Amino acid sequence: MIEFYGKKLNTYRANLHTHSTTSDGKFTPNQVMELYSKAGYDVMCMTDHLKTNHIADIDPHGMLVISGIEMHPAGGRIHRSHLLCIDVPEDFDISVGEYRRDGENRMQEVIDAVNAEGGLCFFAHPYWCGFRAEEIAALNGLAGIEVYNTSTRYIGRAYNMQLWDELCDMGVLLPALAVDDVHRPRDLFLGWTEVCCEERTTESIMAALKSGSYYSTQGPRFKRISYRDGIFEAEFTPVTSAIGMSNQCRGFCAAAPNLAGDGSVPEVTSCRFDMRDLFAPGKTVIKCNYFRLQIIDAEGRHAWTNPIPIP
Ligand SMILES: [Zn+2]
Numbered sequence: 001m002i003e004f005y006g007k008k009l010n011t012y013r014a015n016l017h018t019h020s021t022t023s024d025g026k027f028t029p030n031q032v033m034e035l036y037s038k039a040g041y042d043v044m045c046m047t048d049h050l051k052t053n054h055i056a057d058i059d060p061h062g063m064l065v066i067s068g069i070e071m072h073p074a075g076g077r078i079h080r081s082h083l084l085c086i087d088v089p090e091d092f093d094i095s096v097g098e099y100r101r102d103g104e105n106r107m108q109e110v111i112d113a114v115n116a117e118g119g120l121c122f123f124a125h126p127y128w129c130g131f132r133a134e135e136i137a138a139l140n141g142l143a144g145i146e147v148y149n150t151s152t153r154y155i156g157r158a159y160n161m162q163l164w165d166e167l168c169d170m171g172v173l174l175p176a177l178a179v180d181d182v183h184r185p186r187d188l189f190l191g192w193t194e195v196c197c198e199e200r201t202t203e204s205i206m207a208a209l210k211s212g213s214y215y216s217t218q219g220p221r222f223k224r225i226s227y228r229d230g231i232f233e234a235e236f237t238p239v240t241s242a243i244g245m246s247n248q249c250r251g252f253c254a255a256a257p258n259l260a261g262d263g264s265v266p267e268v269t270s271c272r273f274d275m276r277d278l279f280a281p282g283k284t285v286i287k288c289n290y291f292r293l294q295i296i297d298a299e300g301r302h303a304w305t306n307p308i309p310i311p
C-alpha cells in the first residue's frame with residue numbers, strides 16, 4: 001500500500017523487461033516465471049528480442065503475465081536501438097522493428113505501431129546503446145525510459161540518471177522504469193518497478209504505466225509521495241541519502257552521509273522540500289522546470305520517483 005499523490009493505492013512488484021529461450025535468455029519462459037514468483041513478484045512482461053511469446057502456454061506461477069517484445073530498429077547515428085514494447089498483441093508485426101541494412105532511423109515508426117495497438121514503448125538502456133538525450137527528445141509518443149537496467153551493469157552502463165535529467169532539462173519529463181532485463185542467473189532481482197494502482201489486471205497496470213503511476217527501485221520502498229501547495233514530501237523505508245534533483249546544479253539534499261560535517265551517517269525515513277522556498281525569485285537565477293526525488297540506502301541501492309513539473 002502507498003499514498004501516491006493523495007490516493008491510497010496498492011503496489012505491484014513488476015519486472016517489465018524479461019528474456020527467455022524464446023530469444024537469447026538462458027531460462028525457459030516457465031523457469032523465469034517460477035524464479036520471479038518465488039522472489040515475490042506480482043507482474044511480468046515477456047520481452048524477447050523480435051519475438052512474442054504465446055502467453056497462454058506459460059505457467060504464470062500466480063503472477064500477471066503481459067505480452068511484450070523488444071524491437072531493434074536502426075536509430076540514425078546508432079546502428080541498432082532497443083525499444084521495450086509492453087502489451088502488444090502476440091501477432092504483432094515485427095517487420096518495422098527489425099534492423100535493416102539501410103540504417104534509416106525507424107524508431108518513430110516502431111513507437112507509432114506500438115501505440116496504435118494500445119501498447120506502450122519505453123526506451124531501453126539508452127546509455128548502454130550510446131544514445132544522446134536530444135536523439136530521444138526528438139521522438140514522439142514514448143512512455144518513458146529505463147533509469148536502471150541490471151543486465152548492462154557488467155559493462156558499467158546500468159544507470160541512466162544523467163540522461164534522464166538532460167531530457168527533463170529539455171522539457172521532456174518522462175517517467176522511468178528499473179528492470180532486470182534478465183537473460184541469465186546473474187541478472188536476477190536487482191532492479192524493479194513498483195506499479196501503484198488499484199488492481200492487478202492488465203488494464204489497471206497499463207493505465208498506471210501510461211500515467212507514470214509508479215516508482216523504480218533497487219530495494220528502498222516509498223510509503224507516501226505527495227506534492228501539494230508547492231511542498232513535496234515523501235516517506236520511505238530507512239535510507240542514508242534523500243536528494244531532490246532539478247535542473248543544472250539544483251540538487252537539494254535533505255539527508256546524506258556526513259552532511260553535518262561530523263562523519264555521521266543518517267538513517268532517514270522521510271523528507272520535505274518546500275518548492276516555494278527553493279525556487280523563489282531571488283533564491284535562484286536558474287529556471288527550474290522539474291523535480292524528482294532519489295533515495296539511497298546504506299547498501300547503495302537507489303529508488304527514484306518520477307519527475308513532476310514545477311510551475
Ligand atoms: Zn536491450
Ligand SMILES: [Zn+2]
Pocket residue numbers: 017019070181
Ligand atoms: Zn532486453
